Amino acid sequence: MTDNIFAEDYGRLIVQGADQPGIVSRVSTVLAEHGANVVALDQTTSDPSGGQFFQRTVFHLPELSVKREALADALDQSLVDDLGLSYRLVEAKRQKRVAILVSKSDHCMLDLLWRQRRGELRMTVPMVISNHPDLGDDVRQFNIPFFHVPVEKNNKEAAEKEHLNLLKGNVDMVVLARYMQVLSGDFLGEIGVPVINIHHSFLPAFMGAGPYQRAKDRGVKLIGATAHYVTEDLDEGPIIEQDVIRVSHRESTREFQRRGADVERSVLSKAVSWHCDDRVIRDGNTTVVF
The missing domain is CATH 3.40.50.170 (Formyl transferase, N-terminal domain)
Incomplete structure (x- = not known):
């Protein structure tokens, strides 16, 4: 990856929890609905049937610092409340x-x-x-x-x-x-x-x-x-x-x-x-x- 993913308006979303259908789609949908563009994505599961799911997504979202709270609220509802997952939302510029x-x-x-x-x-x-x-x-x-x-x-x-x-x-x-x-x-x-x-x-x-x-x-x-x-x-x-x-x-x-x-x-x-x-x-x- 190039150095620009550590600059302003780039974020990282780390998701983990019980594997189930639709996690990748749900993450992508929430990001897209808030104007974010996914630039890198890695995901894996320990077992597709009853295992643990892990995903790291790098995205670009103009005015991320301003929009972060609203994005976090949406992730709370979609990932935590609906799917029982946990996540971390990080602004890449913050060392x-x-x-x-x-x-x-x-x-x-x-x-x-x-x-x-x-x-x-x-x-x-x-x-x-x-x-x-x-x-x-x-x-x-x-x-x-x-x-x-x-x-x-x-x-x-x-x-x-x-x-x-x-x-x-x-x-x-x-x-x-x-x-x-x-x-x-x-x-x-x-x-x-x-x-x-x-x-x-x-x-x-x-x-x-x-x-x-x-x-x-x-x-x-x-x-x-x-x-x-x-x-x-x-x-x-x-x-x-x-x-x-x-x-x-x-x-x-x-x-x-x-x-x-x-x-x-x-x-x-x-x-x-x-x-x-x-x-x-x-x-x-x-x-x-x-």
Whole structure:
């Protein structure tokens, strides 16, 4: 698609719910009745008989900001009341506000900031938060506020309270760009926005510290990365993107780490981009990615 679909008067409509005849027609009819022109449409079903339906529609509607409320009212009646579906209506010009949490490893954070500055990621970054001060100067070079919030081993609640003070109401998503702390269920419930994490794809085989060395010692032939939504179940949330590369006995542990970092950057940037463009639909513990 061309860049103009992120400009004024372009919208995205995300629909999901129990599959049934006539959903695509109903969506198209409501949009057409309000003067919208569909420019892209993706839809799928988990099972045409009793399954779940998912659709992402991109449309152009002159004066969308003015007409949005009336369009939403019509969608409420036609999709929610009549068909029992749920939907999200998004103005494409409104970039998502994405906060980044990081510890000491900089590769994923810097990649996101660089891509955002170049316009490859359609988002704003209101802040970067870290439990260490090490990356402050790197972040400030992007003219982005950096907050150092230490995490005391026996008082993580205090750090999460400070995180909530900074984040709540100010962001649409949080990205853990190698943030090496576990977020509590209370925090996830109160933050009220999606949280995306990135980690190596050795899990669950090589949990904890030094995974690349232990993977090297076992002679692994594939290394990779997983980006997923964060839930209370550690590293078990719905997966957005994964990728792998081949390695052999010839590479050192340091080379494993370097190549693993490359995959992590690529996988995380794709996951963040897709979420920001409303291409990811969550369905329980799985995802549909258009």
